[in-house]
């Protein structure tokens with residue numbers, strides 16, 4: 001029996017019978033590539049949407065968050081390695097069809113469904129089915145992804161996605177290779193495909209000391225977003241904490257994150273936020289880019305004020321970008 | 325005699341201090357991230373217990389859903 005080539009992500013795994021791809025979620029079962037985690041989520045949680053993080057989509061609402069086992073990247077600092085770096089056969093999974101997921105979301109009062117924690121790319125068929133059913137039930141579909149996917153599958157997924165939090169990890173191909181076993185170019189292409197496809201996009205960048213914390217690194221990311229995506233795209237700069245196989249690196253100083261936020265604001269980015277910073281220093285408020293009044297105030301994952309009315313600033317009527 | 329001993333101790337301390345300051349830093353004490361693993365960009369096929377996976381597919385613990393986006397290798 002000949003081997004199969006998976007063309008879903010840029011790894012293009014060649015998979016012999018009885019083997020799985022690099023993500024462990026796609027298996028050559030008797031000569032057929034099989035999505036073995038389909039309808040088999042290992043995590044199902046009803047989260048605040050702010051936790052994704054998505055700050056410009058239905059603020060204060062709940063999002064039913066789903067993950068299946070495996071991942072096509074193997075980041076040394078992975079936060080969910082228990083499910084992302086495990087073999088699906090070794091984890092206990094639920095059995096839930098897309099219809100059952102949508103019904104659960106409605107029952108729990110969620111207004112959207114997130115494909116998250118690991119990466120929707122490696123449970124692609126399930127993500128598409130959930131997206132289809134969600135649409136029928138008036139629920140939004142959100143991908144929280146590293147964007148490591150080939151052009152064609154991403155384009156075919158567009159009709160079943162509403163919003164995306166895209167994690168751009170580094171603006172450096174060598175770091176993508178060494179830290180995450182990935183490459184940079186497909187991620188930047190994915191960002192542009194999503195934007196062109198009319199999807200709501202927010203970017204997360206985890207700043208790790210000595211890897212991507214210089215002004216040059218941060219400047220490169222801001223410049224890419226500003227030039228190729230737009231100043232209306234929210235950026236979330238997040239603090240790193242030692243984890244998984246990167247425990248020998250110190251947590252990112254708050255001052256580095258605040259410096260990144262200041263650089264982005266100075267560069268003209270309209271919505272700049274900080275992650276993993278609590279208290280007064282956090283950039284957690286959405287301000288009107290024109291009149292600068294505070295529109296959405298957050299404390300942790302809670303909304304304490306929301307003055308965006310029909311997508312506009314309550315004070316000056318400026319359009320506030322997002323899905324409201 | 326005491327003076328000689330004091331001079332000798334002073335010299336010894338001096339030599340030790342110089343030694344400590346010029347020793348190379350222990351490799352493990354660096355703060356730099358663990359990046360020692362060779363990069364592996366090409367997808368590396370994973371084989372675990374084939375019988376276990378196929379049994380899990382047969383019993384429904386894992387799915388038999390046909391995946392999209394693949395082809396036969398030439």
Ligand code: SF4
Nearest residue numbers: 006009012013021023
């Ligand atoms: S999705 Fe999985 S099997 Fe397919 S190419 Fe990527 S890592 Fe390999």
Ligand SMILES: [Zn+2]
Nearest residue numbers: 288291313316
């Ligand atoms: Zn305003």
